[in-house]
Amino acid sequence: MDAIKTEVYNILESAIHAAVTAGELAISEVPTIPFSPTKTPEHGDIATPIALGLAKQARMAPRNIAEIIHEHIDADTLKRIESNTHPIIHKIEIAGAGFINIHLSDNYLYDTLQTITEMQSAYGTCDKGAGKPVQIEFVSANPTGPLNIVSGRAAAVGDTLVNLLNAVGYKAIREFYVNDAGGQVQRLGESIDVRYRQALGEEALEIPEGGYQGEYIREFAETIVETESDTHLQLKTDERVALFRDKGIAHILAQQKASLERFGVNFDVWSSEKAIRESGKLEEIIQLFQEKEYLYEAEDATWFRMTDFGDDKDCVVIRRDGEYTYFVPDAAYHRDKFDRGFTTVIDFLGPDHQGHISRLKNFVKALGMPDDWLEISIIQQVNLVDAEGNRLDMSKRRGQFYTLDTLIDELAETVGEQFAVDVARYFFLMRANSSHLDFNMELAITHASENPVFYIQYAHARCCSIFEQGAEQGITPKPIEAVSLKQLTEPIEHELIRKLAEFPSIVLLSAEAREAHRIPHYLHELAGIFHPYYNQHRVLDPANIEKMHARLTLVQCVQSVLKNGLTLLGISAPTSM
RNA sequence: GCGCCUAUAGCUCAAUUGGAUAGAGCAACGGACUUCUAAUCCGUAGGUUGCAGGUUCGACUCCUGCUAGGCGUACCA
Structure with a gap:
């Protein structure tokens, strides 16, 4: 897919250059050409709104620009497209306000299946991150009580994000900061x-x-x-x-x-606040701040000039009783992260730490680290919703709360331990981090299609079941080289392959935007194409051997992608249900 | 008071980060098991994207001002 995209990119880019050289397009600089997958097959496979983007600069109507770009595509390429002999492009159309829609040839579909078959569990990964070390700190609950369900959400999100970042080539680690002092x-x-x-x-x-x-x-x-x-x-x-x-x-x-551990989250590093305090780093930081004249004495305490960094009030770093406030070990801890060489550090905090963000960032700035080095985002609260839709309140202090373990116990009673973890992880992951999450207990234990987790897992199990059934009938899938992929002629088969082709870009996007919820949505969509396909078209059909093998290859690819996606989420991919 | 988050179908949420006709799932209604698993599928219906302006070829997305809810605003962490 990437190679294909690059080729299409190059064709369009040189067309734009040609148009500029011919004096038909008055632009000073050719920008990066954006591509996006299309929403409907009528719009082709990929599309670019580049003509719309150039409209202002070129002082021309977007549609005209699109026409001009189209006319300046290399003549030989155009001829081959028209005669249907171009290896990757089937048709280029201009539509709507000036979109350039590219319909790819079926080779692109076959190429996708080829790639998935070759890469297997690595399909979806890339090396974009170039091995850069990233640290993600999450959960970091105080060691004063059991983990609540917000911590559970943070655990699922943080764990998955580490998986995602590693999938796209970063070297990400999971870290838990234990507030064992103070x-x-x-x-x-x-x-x-x-x-x-x-x-x-x-x-x-x-x-x-x-x-x-x-x-x-x-x-x-x-x-x-x-x-x-x-x-x-x-x-x-x-x-x-x-x-x-x-x-x-x-x-x-x-x-x-x-x-x-029960929830499937294993931290690579457990940091201790106590250890940080004992390391002498707090004193170093205070001294550094003193040298930079960020500190002053007032009311028997030592204050940090937070207002110099744009905050509306200064804050105390050493209390009247001589104790450090939590800012100091926190700042020291982040300095320690920096010293350990991470190029990016991501902190996931709970909803009660909102006030923390700007101050922590300011301390990090005061310590001289780059602005974008530290990313902080809040994992919003979780409401458990019972059968009547009532929300259960949770408070550690009041002593009555719903713990992560209680949640899994309760789910496990109906669906068993493994699915309990799967369901909880999925539900925690399916919303954007900034959204409040309503955890529907009833839906979570439903064994039916309305439960998205089962829906996706069932799609995977069905794939497995086809191969199992096939094996009983003595049918062994052929290697892809021996399969005639041209047999995949159904529109829904093409739709399925197009969806499979999207997977790597979804993984990359989700990792870079730190938006794990895109993976559950994607998998649900994929399952949502596979189930109807399964219902409408029979795969195991000994009367039509060639078609059967092509379909088996397709099913193998669906199975791989479902499994790869679920694995990223830390959710099991059952072979039977 | 100030700051952050949120507001999209009856409910819970998406929307490839400014692109084409705003999409899923629940809930409702009607249909499909002699079939590779019915934990599935097919169909029907549902919208002034909180309100008012602005920015531009184009806004759910950006800017301003409102409204409502959540959270924060400690010499607690």
Whole structure:
């Protein structure tokens, strides 16, 4: 496809140059010619609005420009197109406001099948990223409680984006930043301490302000009592809180890791805030800021001149009590990312971190990193919608929340563990990151076509089933060289192949725009062509051997693309359902 | 008050980043299993893209101003 596109590009580009040389087109510079796949076959296979784009510069009507470009296409090429002997172009038409529509010859379709067959699981990949190292930080939930479903969404999105970036040639890694230092984990230690002492009979104790009320804290404290009894009561309170804090972090972190693993997300790097703090990097940064005169003292605290960077207020970096605010370890952490050599860093944050974006970017700028080095985007909230359409509220602090594990447990009850993960991942991925997501629990467990996950997986299973059935009848697919692809004459077969041909550009687009949701949509569309095809046309037909083999090749390609797409999403491609 | 996000079919969302006639799925209605899996397919219907302007050959997309909702705006992370 790429080679074909390039050839078409070159033909049009030289036509434009020729028109300019002939003095018929008054433009100073030939811009890049944009191509897009067409929405309807009437518009050919690919189209370009280049004539519309040149209209202003050339001071001519777009349609005229299109005509002129067409007339200046190399004479030999034109002759071959007209006589139907051109290897790739079947027809060039001017339509609408001045679109140049290119109808490709069937060779293009065969070429697509050839490419898929050759590349197999690599179909869809490319080396656009040129091996550039990219780091994606996501989830990064505080180690103070189980992962909620927003973290689940972030996990699915981040994981998939890493897959996508790697598919298009970057070297992307998954990183989880553990906030194992600071006020939140201190509160965790205090909360566990309260539950511990309560379990040992102390009364009149309350979870401190900002502490964690969750039942899991009580359970964990009771476990400590069971295994270690009351020995910790001998410690001073702050020592005991520190001990429980560390125990709690380790315990909850292990739980979070287990949940993520269950969800099919495996991080490459786990970074620790505590380690960053102990590395001395915070002091380096403070010193750097001091040298650059970004800091000043006021009200017994140290402030950063955020207003110099366009923010509406300055912010505290060292509190009155001498503690750093979270900005400092965060800035140090990002400096550390930079030092590790990533050319691009992407942070996915939760919806409650909106205020964070501009400040973090400003700190990064203050540290001298390029503006576009850090990309931050918010993964919007998730609402679980029950049968009645009611939304369940989630709050970690109030102690009642819907965890990622609960969600998968609940789904697994009806559809089994593997599909539970598949369905959850798909639902988390099918919306743009910036969109709020309504997770329809009822739809998720439906075993029918209205459930998009099953719809796509079923298409894959059907492909597999054809080969299985074929094998029973002693039919072995032939290698593509031995297949007459000309037998694929049905319009729906061409439509299917055109859709298959789109896959690599969808992958690339989705990776570069960081929009994972395009893959689920694409796969759904592909399945949406395959199912009708399957229904209308029989593949295994021993009465028509040549056609059968051509169709088997096509089905193999559909199967590959479905599988490759699902794999990018971390969703299984079942061979039977 | 200020900042970010969102507003598209009855519902949940897309729209190749400014291109041709705005598309899917649910929900509704009618039909198809002697067939490679009916977890499927075929058909019907659904729209002033929140409102008002602007930019241009062309706007769901960009700019301005409104309206409504969500989130943020800590010496918490």
